[in-house]
């Protein structure tokens with residue numbers, strides 16, 4: 001694990017992207033619930049959250065953030081004002097992780113890089129240590145890293161199984177456990193699972209099992225951490241137009257899977273971001289223990 005260049009904060013960047021309006025609304029910061037307000041004669045609305053200047057002053061870790069979904073989430077966090085620890089897996093992909101960090105810094109936030117196989121507990125511990133040592137706090141943990149080896153169970157090798165198990169299961173446990181211990185009250189834990197848990201296709205058995213493990217943990221952790229106003233949710237994307245998906249498929253299988261979505265195409269990384277924003281935002285506080293299937297209705301096909 002290593003420090004990456006710490007740039008100066010430029011809070012004005014937040015105003016430039018339209019988050020100043022939250023401050024004008026006089027709402028409380030994330031993790032500092034405002035008192036309940038009575039609205040009208042009979043209706044009581046509890047306003048537990050909201051935004052100040054979004055995620056300014058917060059710190060987040062995003063795993064597997066060298067590119068694709070992880071990068072988009074890291075940049076989204078930065079856009080909302082959070083400092084970001086950009087995790088990447090293999091040392092030879094450092095350039096991509098640096099690029100993600102540079103994209104975050106465009107929003108005036110600080111970044112750090114963490115490297116390593118998160119199936120190894122020591123690497124997970126070092127990543128969390130880096131976040132708290134560097135930024136003094138941790139508010140958000142997004143476990144985006146994952147691995148897929150497609151194949152009938154009968155044909156998967158021990159190595160295929162271990163590759164998926166390490167990141168989809170072991171890293172989820174180590175990461176979620178450490179996040180439970182270290183995240184500040186009012187924080188967020190988000191796992192990136194998959195729509196396969198809603199209807200496992202053939203040849204996705206071990207991958208589905210790993211993502212189902214994540215979804216099970218989320219349900220229990222939402223209850224364990226809810227009293228501290230920490231939310232725990234997952235986003236379960238359908239098939240996306242990314243190398244992660246294409247590398248496991250043929251042109252024929254891509255064509256077949258694409259037409260399962262009513263809009264007859266694959267999703268995009270950008271189309272996952274509204275759900276990410278909703279869960280991260282202070283207004284998302286009441287979403288807890290949810291498994292958000294973002295797939296254009298693909299599972300209903």
Ligand SMILES: NC(=O)c1ccc[n+]([C@@H]2O[C@H](COP(=O)([O-])OP(=O)(O)OC[C@H]3O[C@@H](n4cnc5c(N)ncnc54)[C@H](OP(=O)(O)O)[C@@H]3O)[C@@H](O)[C@H]2O)c1
Nearest residue numbers: 064068069089117118144145146167194237239240244245
């Ligand atoms: N793309 C889709 O269609 C789709 C659909 C549903 C869900 N998802 C989920 O979305 C997440 C992100 O996927 P993506 O499409 O953005 O692909 P991606 O960029 O390949 O993301 C996966 C990341 O996990 C990292 N990783 C793999 N094994 C690891 C390990 N043992 N320790 C630490 N990191 C490890 C990878 O690093 P290296 O590449 O360096 O190994 C990579 O950065 C994954 O969890 C995936 O299951 C994707």
